[in-house]
Amino acid sequence: MGLEGYELFTMNRVNKKGGGVALYVDKVLKCNLIECMSSIIDDVMECVTIEIHVEKASNIIISCIYRTPGSCLETFNEKLAAMFSNLNDKKVQIICGDFNIDLLNPNGHQKTTDFISTMYSNCLFPVIIKPSRITIDTATLIDYIFTNKIDHEIVGGLLITDISDHLPVFAIFQNYFGIKTKKKNQTFDMIGHRTTRAIAALQVDLKEHNWYEVFANEDSSSAYDAFLSAIILLYEKHCPLMKITRKHHRSNKPWITKGIEDACKKKNNLYKIFIKQRTKDAEIKYKLYKNRLVNIIRTSKKEYYHTLLEQNRSNTQETWRILNSIIKKGSKNKNYPDYFKKDKDIVLDKTKDIANEFNDFFVNVGFNLAKEIPESRNNNDLNKHITQNVSSMFIGAVTHREIINIVKTFKNKKSTDCFGIDMKLVKSIIEYIVQPFAYICNLSFRTGVFPSQMK
Incomplete structure (x- = not known):
């Protein structure tokens, strides 16, 4: 799935459905895929790695890794150590993903200790130190962000949301690109x-x-x-x-009413209470409210489109527009080139130069085409074919x-x-x-x- 303004890098499973790993990178940043560090090993791991090129600073290597649950941890450690052996110590390294290895309870498990030693021996230290998967009975840290940039100001943490049974992790490298946040x-x-x-x-x-x-x-x-x-x-x-201050409009999902928005906030609060208390009563209360809210949202959406189609039942064009907005998952991602070639050799990558070339072409296209038209030897012959x-x-x-x-x-x-x-x-x-x-x-x-x- 594409996101506007971001370039997508993926590694998808070949022999199985679903799964895979992905990285979204802002198109403002120049980056490329590192193929030797991007691979799929069936029933062991999936990895995609990119390099971001930074002016006047060290380049950034980012790897997104997923380790298959229950896979051989020894094999995983060997593959990981081999991958890190290709890294340049002078570059910033960020390793993130779902490793399915609990770092909160490493004692008594030699393979987990070996994994931690592999990371530390490559000067990679954890940013996330709190559990990322919480249930009534367990709290485990299996989603990490490792980096070798320990001399920089980094803000890391967890997002409390119920979009997944894993809490999303994040890390913010303050002003690494020299851009001050406004x-x-x-x-x-x-x-x-x-x-x-x-x-x-x-x-x-x-x-x-x-x-x-x-x-x-x-x-x-x-x-x-x-x-x-x-x-x-x-x-x-x-x-x-x-x-006039702009008001927030729910135009993208008009069936989400103010009441449903308030209910979503209450649902999120119930989830936070469950995460803190980790009791069966808190879990049941949260899940019952969540299921009820999901049914309300589905009903509201169904009624919204039913009313919309009824209002436009005599307008075929508008009816098809509504149906297409429901059926289609979204517009296709359009990737436009960020540079143009002139005369096969000259590369134009500056916006002003590209605009001037477009302007020059359209201003002179008529004149240039007219020059290619051969002149008639005898203009008097043309008059014979023109009806007055x-x-x-x-x-x-x-x-x-x-x-x-x-x-x-x-x-x-x-x-x-x-x-x-x-x-x-x-x-x-x-x-x-x-x-x-x-x-x-x-x-x-x-x-x-x-x-x-x-x-």
Whole structure:
């Protein structure tokens, strides 16, 4: 499964279904798969290893390992020791995964002690020191993160969640890439403060405005600039910008109501209580509530789509769109190249250079194609094959009523231009600005010049 903005590295089982190991790496980072350290050994282990290239710092080797439960621990230790023998001590090493070896109770088990010795002998030390799998009777540490970067500030821990019977583990290497973490500010939008009184005042000012600067201009671009400037000036006067905080919307799962969200929080709290108390009563209470919540979510989802399909039963196109959103697991991951080749030898990997090449191609494509057309030896021969059309076509001037009728057919969409003006506002003021706008349209037809800001 792909994640937007991340590159996926996997090693999948060949002779068995399911399983496998995977690493997601931010596409901002340059990395590659280390094939000699990535393999599947049936009934023993699965491993995928990558190397992240870091400028002005040591490269990072990351291995994700899964050891099959009950497999020969001696064989696993031998394979692990052979893999670590290829590592460069100067590089940062991070080994993570599900090893199915309990590090909390190593005493009395020689193979577990041998595993710990293998890790320590390669200067790999654990980041996670608390149990990652907790039941009523047991608490074991079988999911680890090892690293040789012990001189760096590392924050490691467990996430308390019931998405799996193993608690997810994490490790954060503070500022290793030299990028300081910025505090996230509250997200907000700047929109015009529109009220019925403000729009009415805007209409009055537009009606009384002197459009001389527009009508006196014989250049369509300059006339439109003056026209737009006047509208923006009056709009900002009556509808000044105000800060609106964005609210969290559940658009991706609209069947998850506020009540279900509160129930999910309660379910998570019950799971935390079970993890702390580890009693049979706490486990039963958590599981009963969880099962009930799962049924409620399924019912809510079913009712949501049933209502949605009923509302659009006469709209075939919308019905198929809804069905596709249910059936399809998600859009296919699109991998676009991060570089381009020019003239087969020159590699362009900078965004600005790539954009300039695209611009140069599309600007000159017509001219370059025209140069390849061979010139006719005798132009008079072409006239023999051209049928003269006795009729002519004329374009009449744009009228005020024509513009108003066209504008009224547009939908009241919330999308705005760079000035914060949407179609709903345009429809409310079109009758007061139609005269100068009609002049600009007819001026554009007459001069053959389309206003630059309308492109």
